[in-house]
Amino acid sequence: MSDNPRPFEPLRDLQTLVSLSKQRGFVFQSSEIYGGLNSCWDYGPLGANFKWNVKQAWWKAMTRRPDIVGLDAAILMHPLVWKASGHVDGFSDPLVDCRDCKNRFRQDTALVDGEVVCPKCGSKNITEPRDFNLMFETYMGPVKDEAGIVYLRPETAQGIFVNFENVRVSQRKKLPFGIAQIGKSFRNEITPGNFTFRTREFEQMEMQFFVKPGTDDQWFETWKETRWQFYRNIGMNEKKLRYKEHGPTELAHYAKAAFDVQYEFPMGWQELEGVHNRTDFDLSRHQEFSKKKLEYFDEQSKEKFIPYVIETAVGCDRLCLALLCDAYRDEEISKEDGSTDRRIVMGFKPEFSPYKVAILPLSKKDPLLEMADKIYQDLIPHMEVEYDESQSIGKRYRRQDEIGTPLCVTVDFDSLEDESVTVRHRDTMAQDRVNVSQLFNYINEKLVNF
Numbered sequence: 001m002s003d004n005p006r007p008f009e010p011l012r013d014l015q016t017l018v019s020l021s022k023q024r025g026f027v028f029q030s031s032e033i034y035g036g037l038n039s040c041w042d043y044g045p046l047g048a049n050f051k052w053n054v055k056q057a058w059w060k061a062m063t064r065r066p067d068i069v070g071l072d073a074a075i076l077m078h079p080l081v082w083k084a085s086g087h088v089d090g091f092s093d094p095l096v097d098c099r100d101c102k103n104r105f106r107q108d109t110a111l112v113d114g115e116v117v118c119p120k121c122g123s124k125n126i127t128e129p130r131d132f133n134l135m136f137e138t139y140m141g142p143v144k145d146e147a148g149i150v151y152l153r154p155e156t157a158q159g160i161f162v163n164f165e166n167v168r169v170s171q172r173k174k175l176p177f178g179i180a181q182i183g184k185s186f187r188n189e190i191t192p193g194n195f196t197f198r199t200r201e202f203e204q205m206e207m208q209f210f211v212k213p214g215t216d217d218q219w220f221e222t223w224k225e226t227r228w229q230f231y232r233n234i235g236m237n238e239k240k241l242r243y244k245e246h247g248p249t250e251l252a253h254y255a256k257a258a259f260d261v262q263y264e265f266p267m268g269w270q271e272l273e274g275v276h277n278r279t280d281f282d283l284s285r286h287q288e289f290s291k292k293k294l295e296y297f298d299e300q301s302k303e304k305f306i307p308y309v310i311e312t313a314v315g316c317d318r319l320c321l322a323l324l325c326d327a328y329r330d331e332e333i334s335k336e337d338g339s340t341d342r343r344i345v346m347g348f349k350p351e352f353s354p355y356k357v358a359i360l361p362l363s364k365k366d367p368l369l370e371m372a373d374k375i376y377q378d379l380i381p382h383m384e385v386e387y388d389e390s391q392s393i394g395k396r397y398r399r400q401d402e403i404g405t406p407l408c409v410t411v412d413f414d415s416l417e418d419e420s421v422t423v424r425h426r427d428t429m430a431q432d433r434v435n436v437s438q439l440f441n442y443i444n445e446k447l448v449n450f
């Protein structure tokens, strides 16, 4: 985010963001007119643009380099994939019931001094834990029987592992190389919540980097650094980011080492991304279950081995949420008469703003609307542009601030005479007069150097 000249309050609670998101069209509750569906959210017009921009930033960072290629695998996969990956047997949370109030909850989230206490009623009269598998099941084909069971993937990674050979051979890739993918995952989470932070349907941005065993520790460090640099590059507040290492008891069954990138959300420090050394676990298991060779022949050393995998896995929705939290500012503005006012600004880096420019004709008189429309038509092939002719100009500026539009172009009566428009900057609130013939270059230059 660019440095801000005014005092401001950051986001203190998620509810403020939930309200803003609904009011301005970033995120709506799923199926709201039916009372909503718990933990499912829809991205509105602004949210859809914003999320798209976030994916683009990640996709570019991953695939615009010679050693990583992209993939877009199907959500439904052969059921044996999930046997091999360990998800059928091991992807579960321990659930307990409170015998007093019948509340059902995750055992590991309700430990107080080593004892399980019901978070609802405080009772310690709790059942033994039972494992609850987090995978959604459905049936493939017309008959609903055991043989037709398929799962909605709980992670995108397995689509990459099972395509390792296809990608390697078709792209003539040599180690080390990576495969990146963005796609939906589904987990029947027991305790979803905190807006879009933990949901049952979400999008992941995962990259699996295949390396020679023995070089994995070094690559793990490299990816830790690379991912940190990514968050710096996209303008996140570094003070709200940290790395946290998984202790031996927290490591997933497949992992040799794992670090979480954590972000300080309003509800505290929480995982944003995982960087994992998955060893040769997944490829070995797929080799075993599929009976297809997934070994790699290293021409230099003439060795055959199963590659190790360094994984970086971030939730797209979680990153969107972190960026929304990071961008929010409740600012104090000093007015010319000495009084103060407040405004809400979403201080996105322009690359993430749902709209880069808003065109605002000062009045609804025909010649102004015509000129404004012409400017809109000229800009729209090149960037996301909003056009707004309703309400007072002050209110329109405030709305654009709240959705994070970096530049507003106001067409006024003088514009008809001098062929110039006023361009107002979101962060400084400064205004420049710019000739329409120069506008496109001016906007591009400002967006790059915002």
Ligand code: ATP
Pocket: 155, 187, 189, 196, 197, 198, 199, 200, 201, 202, 204, 271, 272, 273, 274, 313, 314, 315, 316, 317, 318, 319
């Ligand atoms: P958590 O401990 O938060 O449940 P995890 O360690 O199980 O997450 P991974 O399996 O490593 O998560 O998934 C990689 C990333 O996918 C996470 O860092 C997170 O950003 C995202 N993610 C995982 N589960 C969810 C979910 N239920 N809702 C939204 N994003 C999720």
